[in-house]
Amino acid sequence: MKYLTLLVVCLCITVQLTAQEQESRIPEYSSKLMIGSSLNSTYGSGLSFAYVQDKHGISLNFLPFSSVTTDDLFPSEIRYLNLGLSYNYYIRKNNIVDFSLKTGFQRISGSLSSDVIGEPNSVVRYSFGVGPEISFHLSKEIDFSVNLGYGLYNITESLNSNISGGVGFYYNAYLK
Numbered sequence: 812m813k814y815l816t817l818l819v820v821c822l823c824i825t826v827q828l829t830a831q832e833q834e835s836r837i838p839e840y841s842s843k844l845m846i847g848s849s850l851n852s853t854y855g856s857g858l859s860f861a862y863v864q865d866k867h868g869i870s871l872n873f874l875p876f877s878s879v880t881t882d883d884l885f886p887s888e889i890r891y892l893n894l895g896l897s898y899n900y901y902i903r904k905n906n907i908v909d910f911s912l913k914t915g916f917q918r919i920s921g922s923l924s925s926d927v928i929g930e931p932n933s934v935v936r937y938s939f940g941v942g943p944e945i946s947f948h949l950s951k952e953i954d955f956s957v958n959l960g961y962g963l964y965n966i967t968e969s970l971n972s973n974i975s976g977g978v979g980f981y982y983n984a985y986l987k
Contacts, residue, residue, distance in 0.1 A: 844984045845870075845954065851977030853940025853962035854915040855895010859979060868899035868911070891921040899944060909946040913958055916940070939963045940975040954981040 842864035849859040849872050857874025872895040879888045897915025904910075922933035942960015949955055955978070962975030 842986045844986065845981040846984070847954075847979055847981035849956075849977060849979035851895065851917070851940075851958070851975070851979070853895075853917055853938045853960075853964070853975040854897040854913065854958075854977060855917040856893050856977075859981065861981065863899070863901075866901045868901065870897050870899070870915075871895070872897075872917070888924050889921070892919070894918045907948055909948075911944045911946070912942075913944040913960070914939075914941040935967075936965045937967050938975075939966060942975060952983050954983060955979070956981065 842862065845859070845861035845863065847859050847861075848857065849870075850856045851872065854870075855872030855874075857872055859870055859872045861868055861870035872893070874891075874893040876891040877889065895915060895917035897913055899911040899913050901909055901911045916937060916939045918935065918937055920933070920935045924932070940960055940962035942958055944956055944958035946954050946956040957976075957978055959974070959976040962973060964971040964973065
């Protein structure tokens with residue numbers, strides 16, 4: 812009876828491992844579109860669109876924001892735009908995780924105008940970053956990516972450098 816129980820348990824484990832292996836396989840594709848959201852310090856934040864083909868990928872991130880307040884004490888208008896563009900070179904791809912090198916830049920522009928300040932106050936800043944990225948395939952359709960690298964911030968006025976990083980969630984649409 813012990814041997815029969817042991818045989819059944821081993822058979823169940825083998826069947827489950829085989830089923831998990833088949834479920835985790837990413838479909839063969841020549842390219843894919845990715846739509847999601849990202850939060851990055853040098854590649855842009857907000858809504859993200861990415862296109863990946865073989866070992867190369869490009870992504871566009873943007874986050875527009877506008878707010879108008881009609882408060883009697885401090886009426887104001889705020890406008891903000893974060894726009895980023897990045898390039899990935901994939902070093903290794905498999906069913907569970909992808910490793911890539913990433914480089915990109917972002918443009919942040921914002922303005923604040925109010926009756927109290929008078930003239931509109933506006934700011935434009937550019938940042939550039941480079942570093943590795945790891946993308947985890949949580950399922951066939953969902954990816955979670957993490958990047959960490961080195962960034963140059965506010966490169967048009969006073970060049971600052973520091974660690975850069977970010978995260979992103981993406982939905983994948985595979986193209987044959």
